[in-house]
Amino acid sequence: MKALQVQQLGSLDDIEIVEIDSPDLLPGQIRVAILASGLNYVDSLMIEGKYQIKPAVPYRPGSEIVGRVIEVASDVTNLKIGDRVFSPSGGFADEAVLSATRVIPIPDQLSDGQGATFMQSYLTAWFAFHKRAQVREGATMLVLGAGGGVGLAAVDLGVAMGMRVIAAASSPEKRQLALDRGAFAAIDVLNEDVKLRTRELCGGGVDMVYDPVGGDLAEPCLRALAPFGQYLVVGFVGGIPRLPANHVLLTNRTVVGVDWGAWVGRNIEENQGMLIEVLAEIAEGKLHPVEPVTYPMSKAVQAMRDLQDRKIAGKVALVPVFD
Numbered sequence: 325m326k327a328l329q330v331q332q333l334g335s336l337d338d339i340e341i342v343e344i345d346s347p348d349l350l351p352g353q354i355r356v357a358i359l360a361s362g363l364n365y366v367d368s369l370m371i372e373g374k375y376q377i378k379p380a381v382p383y384r385p386g387s388e389i390v391g392r393v394i395e396v397a398s399d400v401t402n403l404k405i406g407d408r409v410f411s412p413s414g415g416f417a418d419e420a421v422l423s424a425t426r427v428i429p430i431p432d433q434l435s436d437g438q439g440a441t442f443m444q445s446y447l448t449a450w451f452a453f454h455k456r457a458q459v460r461e462g463a464t465m466l467v468l469g470a471g472g473g474v475g476l477a478a479v480d481l482g483v484a485m486g487m488r489v490i491a492a493a494s495s496p497e498k499r500q501l502a503l504d505r506g507a508f509a510a511i512d513v514l515n516e517d518v519k520l521r522t523r524e525l526c527g528g529g530v531d532m533v534y535d536p537v538g539g540d541l542a543e544p545c546l547r548a549l550a551p552f553g554q555y556l557v558v559g560f561v562g563g564i565p566r567l568p569a570n571h572v573l574l575t576n577r578t579v580v581g582v583d584w585g586a587w588v589g590r591n592i593e594e595n596q597g598m599l600i601e602v603l604a605e606i607a608e609g610k611l612h613p614v615e616p617v618t619y620p621m622s623k624a625v626q627a628m629r630d631l632q633d634r635k636i637a638g639k640v641a642l643v644p645v646f647d
């Protein structure tokens with residue numbers, strides 16, 4: 325089998341394509357041919373050694389995949405050869421050996437690419453809205469990075485939960501993806517004053533800010549919150565902001581940390597339940613994961629650079645083509 329391998333943390337250029345022997349199956353395991361692997365912003369952070377989790381090297385980057393079952397251990401009864409399944413692990417390779425109890429059949433409505441790219445983005449939003457924030461039907465929410473993976477999922481889930489969503493993004497294509505998922509307005513972050521525009525759109529302030537971006541946008545967006553508003557800290561692609569405590573105190577605002585990434589490692593069973601609920605809502609047509617942009621695995625580094633350079637609207641999937 326072929327896989328991508330990170331030889332040392334620090335630079336995206338230290339990824340190599342390696343040929344390795346496929347391991348034999350143990351009891352309870354299946355082998356899948358990977359059809360698509362989701363690429364997340366976190367993957368490049370991890371390779372560059374900038375993420376809070378530092379994997380031991382060498383390691384295979386990536387996580388969520390969709391695969392076709394090509395072999396099952398003799399004691400596996402819940403799956404058969406030919407089934408198309410989602411797995412939260414598997415990474416950037418053409419094959420994976422997985423525990424049969426950790427994969428989930430993929431609804432027919434989802435393409436391979438959609439199935440391989442929804443997990444991290446939607447589960448972060450699900451965790452945020454169900455376990456961290458107080459969500460109220462009819463409440464207004466400003467989503468930053470709304471045309472990126474994490475932001476777009478928050479738009480989709482927020483609308484599905486009855487929130488009125490404003491999408492902030494840099495390009496018409498990104499803003500359109502968010503409007504297509506039900507955002508009632510979009511703000512051009514490069515050419516408009518986000519605080520002013522949000523206040524205009526919400527008549528005084530927004531009830532919630534969902535922020536996977538941070539940087540210079542964070543403070544004006546904190547100031548755009550209505551009384552008792554909630555500021556959800558989700559990520560820092562634009563840099564780690566310093567939020568002034570006086571503007572948290574004023575009008576009784578709350579800053580809420582959202583760390584699904586760390587929580588999931590300690591709550592695997594609960595996360596599996598969340599995954600099943602999200603997939604059910606997708607199958608019912610309540611949630612709408614975006615069709616990703618695809619790259620061959622041999623161009624993974626280019627895909628990561630394009631993501632870092634804000635060139636991607638929506639999500640990225642890698643397909644197992646190595647030349």
Ligand SMILES: NC(=O)c1ccc[n+]([C@@H]2O[C@H](COP(=O)([O-])OP(=O)(O)OC[C@H]3O[C@@H](n4cnc5c(N)ncnc54)[C@H](OP(=O)(O)O)[C@@H]3O)[C@@H](O)[C@H]2O)c1
Nearest residue numbers: 365469472473474493494536559560562582583584585634
């Ligand atoms: N808290 C958690 O549990 C959790 C879970 C998953 C991911 N995350 C974090 O969420 C963040 C976003 O991840 P993602 O997958 O949504 O990434 P993404 O798909 O690349 O989207 C990020 C968006 O941020 C915007 N952006 C603004 N300034 C940027 C800059 N300097 N560089 C790059 N992008 C910039 C871009 O939108 P515009 O061009 O429209 O501005 C981009 O579309 C990452 O920091 C990731 O680590 C957190």
